Amino acid sequence: MAHILIIDDEEMVRFTLREILESANHDVTEADDGIRANKIFETNIFDLVITDIVMPDKEGLETIREFKKLRPDIPIIAISGGGRFRTDAYLKFAKELGADRTLNKPFTDEDLLALVESCLAGH
Amino acid sequence: MANNRIIKRTIFGMAFAIGLFTAVIIPAIYFLTAYNGLSNHLQSLAERQAILVSEFLYTQGELWRFNLNSLSGILTHGQPPLERRNQLRRILDTDGNVIVATDVKLEAPVLTRTGKIGNGDRVLGHVEFSESMDGIWTATGYAIFLGITTGLLIFLTLSALPIHALNGALEQLEREIAEKHHTQDMLRHAQRLESLGVLASGIAHNLNNLLLPILALTQMTLKALPAESVEYKRLEKVIQAALNAKDLVTRITALSRQNASKTEAVSVSEIVDNATELSKSILLPSIAFTKSSEGDAGKALVDAGQIETILLNIIGNAADAVDPKTGKINVSLSAIDADETLAKTVPNMHTGAYAKITISDNGHGMDPQTLDHVFDPFFTTKAVGKGTGLGLSTAYGVLRQYDGAIHVTSRPGEGTTFEIYLPLITTDSRSDGLAIQAKQPSAAG
Numbered sequence: 238m239a240h241i242l243i244i245d246d247e248e249m250v251r252f253t254l255r256e257i258l259e260s261a262n263h264d265v266t267e268a269d270d271g272i273r274a275n276k277i278f279e280t281n282i283f284d285l286v287i288t289d290i291v292m293p294d295k296e297g298l299e300t301i302r303e304f305k306k307l308r309p310d311i312p313i314i315a316i317s318g319g320g321r322f323r324t325d326a327y328l329k330f331a332k333e334l335g336a337d338r339t340l341n342k343p344f345t346d347e348d349l350l351a352l353v354e355s356c357l358a359g360h
Numbered sequence: 361m362a363n364n365r366i367i368k369r370t371i372f373g374m375a376f377a378i379g380l381f382t383a384v385i386i387p388a389i390y391f392l393t394a395y396n397g398l399s400n401h402l403q404s405l406a407e408r409q410a411i412l413v414s415e416f417l418y419t420q421g422e423l424w425r426f427n428l429n430s431l432s433g434i435l436t437h438g439q440p441p442l443e444r445r446n447q448l449r450r451i452l453d454t455d456g457n458v459i460v461a462t463d464v465k466l467e468a469p470v471l472t473r474t475g476k477i478g479n480g481d482r483v484l485g486h487v488e489f490s491e492s493m494d495g496i497w498t499a500t501g502y503a504i505f506l507g508i509t510t511g512l513l514i515f516l517t518l519s520a521l522p523i524h525a526l527n528g529a530l531e532q533l534e535r536e537i538a539e540k541h542h543t544q545d546m547l548r549h550a551q552r553l554e555s556l557g558v559l560a561s562g563i564a565h566n567l568n569n570l571l572l573p574i575l576a577l578t579q580m581t582l583k584a585l586p587a588e589s590v591e592y593k594r595l596e597k598v599i600q601a602a603l604n605a606k607d608l609v610t611r612i613t614a615l616s617r618q619n620a621s622k623t624e625a626v627s628v629s630e631i632v633d634n635a636t637e638l639s640k641s642i643l644l645p646s647i648a649f650t651k652s653s654e655g656d657a658g659k660a661l662v663d664a665g666q667i668e669t670i671l672l673n674i675i676g677n678a679a680d681a682v683d684p685k686t687g688k689i690n691v692s693l694s695a696i697d698a699d700e701t702l703a704k705t706v707p708n709m710h711t712g713a714y715a716k717i718t719i720s721d722n723g724h725g726m727d728p729q730t731l732d733h734v735f736d737p738f739f740t741t742k743a744v745g746k747g748t749g750l751g752l753s754t755a756y757g758v759l760r761q762y763d764g765a766i767h768v769t770s771r772p773g774e775g776t777t778f779e780i781y782l783p784l785i786t787t788d789s790r791s792d793g794l795a796i797q798a799k800q801p802s803a804a805g
Binding site: 250343 | 400565566567569570572573574575576577580602606612
């Protein structure tokens with residue numbers, strides 16, 4: 238069981254991620270943008286962060302960079318449904334900024350859980 | 361007595377002088393002053409109008425060059441905008457002869473050239489003028505205007521020529537105008553597709569977010585249900601629909617160059633060979649399907665699978681367009697060196713080495729209206745359910761991704777020809793891999 242922070246501006250996406258992760262007995266904390274996520278991250282201990290890339294106010298790429306500065310060992314999974322640029326471009330940036338794994342939306346529960354387990358196992 | 365006579369003569373002389381002065385000199389002076397004033401006023405009006413025209417032609421030469429109505433407005437009313445186009449005015453030549461009378465229709469003027477002469481700037485243009493006979497207007501000549509600016513002074517010269525004297529020059533001008541219009545049309549079309557691509561990427565982002573809960577939550581729910589239950593089978597359909605939607609989003613994103621691809625240097629001949637071999641299996645045997653190529657065209661930096669899909673799509677469209685019994689489809693490949701003319705004709709094309717793949721058919725062809733929308737997303741002439749309208753728009757997006765181009769010509773009843781251009785890897789670019797990569801769409805930002 239792990240404590241996982243999920244960051245996405247879409248409530249439906251957060252709900253889905255929570256459902257998937259809780260089905261695997263993980264604890265989930267939600268944030269709807271990078272600014273709120275930062276405050277939560279500074280005052281809580283997490284085992285894993287799952288963040289969207291394209292968000293209003295403060296987007297995921299900046300969040301990844303800041304989290305990795307604060308805690309270089311924190312595993313981060315970046316998820317994206319694309320935006321002005323192609324999806325793989327966002328995810329490539331995310332990896333360069335420190336994201337351990339990336340996943341294109343939409344994905345299945347099995348896709349996500351496989352990545353989560355892999356990250357938590359330190360692979 | 362003598363004194364009296366002298367006095368009488370003096371009075372008579374004075375009366376005559378006063379009368380003469382009053383009756384002739386004063387009116388004459390008055391008349392001359394008024395005439396000069398009026399003349400100066402008219403001259404200044406003419407000069408002002410000339411200055412206005414010259415300034416407009418000079419400062420906005422390129423803008424007004426093809427904006428005929430606006431320039432016509434300046435000439436007919438002295439200032440834009442043009443609201444009363446049917447009102448006419450007189451234009452005089454350099455000798456003061458009327459060359460455009462008030463009852464002669466003033467056609468749209470055309471600025472033909474701007475440039476510098478010594479320290480001055482000049483503008484040159486013409487106005488077509490016509491005469492009316494029983495309500496039918498016939499072009500009879502042209503007024504040429506030349507504006508020269510020298511410091512603060514601006515001169516406008518007008519002269520006239522009969523219509524036959526300018527035929528050659530005007531034909532050249534018309535060609536230039538047609539070319540300019542064609543370029544503008546191409547630009548508009550490219551911008552429209554570009555904006556649709558941006559729109560598509562925004563839609564794709566939202567659809568991906570919406571599809572995530574549909575796909576993931578339905579799959580989770582499915583696991584909790586017995587496989588034989590009705591609910592299980594229903595949710596399986598939901599998942600299938602979501603996967604189809606995901607596939608559609610992937611195809612839409614190709615429009616805006618969002619799709620990940622495996623770009624590598626591949627032989628264009630091999631791509632064409634693969635596509636034509638695959639096509640044979642889907643075409644009716646009665647359709648005459650031929651392939652011709654002029655040797656090895658060379659290599660292009662593309663995703664071979666994407667290009668094959670484009671070719672299959674166009675060949676499939678051709679198969680739908682031709683008569684199943686008498687249909688002919690030809691695929692040809694050649695290496696070309698695109699010149700300026702071709703680069704101007706085909707949108708997104710530059711000068712240089714390209715592989716040209718031509719797919720032509722003898723099908724029913726397309727009218728200009730259909731042709732204008734052929735690359736628009738979701739535009740299809742096929743029956744509902746038969747075509748998505750994404751094939752050619754995807755082709756357009758994918759080819760742009762590789763700095764390639766696509767061009768189509770067609771006439772109703774005379775078949776359709778698609779030309780696909782892929783930039784070839786030249787010896788220079790091959791030795792500089794970074795330069796090749798730099799040509800691919802940038803992911804920055």
